[in-house]
Amino acid sequence: MRAGRGPMLSPPMKPAPFHYHAPKTVEEALTTLGRVAPDDGRVLAGGQSLVPTMAFRLARPKHLVDINGVREFARLAVEAEKLCIGACVRHAAFERPAMQGPLGDLLAEVVHHIAHKPIRARGTFCGSIAHADPASEWCLVAAAFDAEMIIRSVRGTRIVAAKNFFDDIMTTALEDGELLAEVRLPVLPRDTRFGFYEFSRRAGDFAIAMALATYRLKDSMIVEPRVAVGGVEAFPRRIVEAEAELEGSMPKSEIFAAAAHAAAKAVAPLDDAVNSAEYRRGLVGTVVARALQRAAA
Numbered sequence: 001m002r003a004g005r006g007p008m009l010s011p012p013m014k015p016a017p018f019h020y021h022a023p024k025t026v027e028e029a030l031t032t033l034g035r036v037a038p039d040d041g042r043v044l045a046g047g048q049s050l051v052p053t054m055a056f057r058l059a060r061p062k063h064l065v066d067i068n069g070v071r072e073f074a075r076l077a078v079e080a081e082k083l084c085i086g087a088c089v090r091h092a093a094f095e096r097p098a099m100q101g102p103l104g105d106l107l108a109e110v111v112h113h114i115a116h117k118p119i120r121a122r123g124t125f126c127g128s129i130a131h132a133d134p135a136s137e138w139c140l141v142a143a144a145f146d147a148e149m150i151i152r153s154v155r156g157t158r159i160v161a162a163k164n165f166f167d168d169i170m171t172t173a174l175e176d177g178e179l180l181a182e183v184r185l186p187v188l189p190r191d192t193r194f195g196f197y198e199f200s201r202r203a204g205d206f207a208i209a210m211a212l213a214t215y216r217l218k219d220s221m222i223v224e225p226r227v228a229v230g231g232v233e234a235f236p237r238r239i240v241e242a243e244a245e246l247e248g249s250m251p252k253s254e255i256f257a258a259a260a261h262a263a264a265k266a267v268a269p270l271d272d273a274v275n276s277a278e279y280r281r282g283l284v285g286t287v288v289a290r291a292l293q294r295a296a297a
Helices: 026-039 050-055 102-113 117-122 125-131 137-144 240-246 253-266 277-296
Strands: 019-021 041-044 063-066 076-079 082-086 148-153 156-161 166-168 179-186 193-199 209-218 221-230
Touching (some): 026 179, 137 221, 209 277, 221 240
16 A cells, blocks of 8 residues: 555445335236335346446435236237237347247347347346437337337326337436336338347447348338437437438438438437547448348348
8 A cells, every 4th residue: 555545445336225025916016116116116127237336326226126026027929910028028038039020030130239148148128128228229129110118007007109208318208106017019021121230349338329220122112111220319219311211212222321321410419528429420321321231131
């Protein structure tokens, strides 16, 4: 130890005290959450975002409602032409196609870009969406396909479209005492083409920019295009300007370039000390073009 200096103090690596609740039914979970939410109660499913912040005492919830014992929240099923993903379905559930067809294949491709295998083994699809990090791959998927968010509480159930769910960075339409019980993605037609591309500095890092593109072909022309961008703005969203460039056009490199340019112009990128807004804007053009190229391959 150098003279004149006190000991180096490490940050705390244990959470502050809290009350632990382990409901076994949906009704018990909602009742418990409704009771403790006003006293800083939080839901614990995967815990891959919450637990580290608790360990550093950046988050100090007074109550944790662990929903892992609620069997209904592990539901992963196709119903009424929608893939229904319960609150406790892990990322790892998608490492092999969860269903036949383009949607299952797309989710199986995207999931491998999420962090690392230990995190995918524990983290949850719905937890990622409720956390609403701008760089979340699942938030991008939800935005691209206009997912339905099934929100439950003791007050009842409401369904919120993805475009109305994300409010700001890590901010959503969820209110105190509410739980994101399920996310529903529409089953894609079998002739849907898709492409996903993200840029991060290292494998497993949060994406600085990413894009998801899908479309179908009718008489060799693009129909029903969807282009969504994430990691660039406060939350992911579809870029209708890029979709307009694609609709009714042939899938050619110059059309993809025009759509990528339109996307780059349309975004209002975040700006920080590491990545400037203009750097992110440039990346948007790149990731959109490459996602479209992969969809055409």
